[in-house]
Amino acid sequence: MHASSKRKKHLPYTPMLMSQLRSHLILTDHMDAAVFTCLTACFYSAVRVGELTMRSLQSFDPAVHVKVRDVQVEIDRNGLAETVFFIPKTKMAPDGKDICWAKQLSSTDPDAAFQNHLSMNAPPSDGLLFAYRHQKGHCPLTKAAFIQCLSKAARAAGIDPLQGHGIRIGVTLEYLLCGVPFNVVKVKGRWASDAFILYLRKHAQILAPYIQAVPEVHEHFVHYTMPPVR
Incomplete structure (x- = not known):
């Protein structure tokens, strides 16, 4: 088998790489704001991309997918805040699972990204968490659109596009x-x-x-x- 025919390795995303991608996203753009927020949420919460994005524009199911109303901020015994959101159903947790992130002191802070997303897109409380404003209202973020947007930013940064599993x-x-x-x-x-x-x-x-x-x-x-x- 020739080297060119071998499947590419899943290289890892890192905070530095995400910061590079951020510089080639327009966070005042509705879709870019949703994509970057989803990226930081997936990363710092150790969540699979498919758990926070849609397979298709029509596949949103409130009984399965995380919604705006499923998000809350909790304070631990040390006074530290964590953003917790409940995924109603996953492959490994049919009764749902809480996942969370903590604020990061960097340009990839998921909390700052999330606040920007809420400000830019104001997704409805019963709608998909990472829906973004569109001509006809709100558009759910699909996995394909998420990967495509990040690949475009990677190419602009001179980086080979990474796989979502990275x-x-x-x-x-x-x-x-x-x-x-x-x-x-x-x-x-x-x-x-x-x-x-x-x-x-x-x-x-x-x-x-x-x-x-x-x-x-x-x-x-x-x-x-x-x-x-x-």
């Missing part, structure tokens, strides 16, 4: 490099049973070069992903 790989990397324990990252990403270990093994070639810069994390990574000796 967000999930990237947030896993980000939390591990920030010193978040593996088991906590597993819970944050809502992996079941041993799926997280299998996930790390699958993407070891992508994650390992980044993690090697932090020896203690890399050592734990190797230990965590090595199959048991039989």
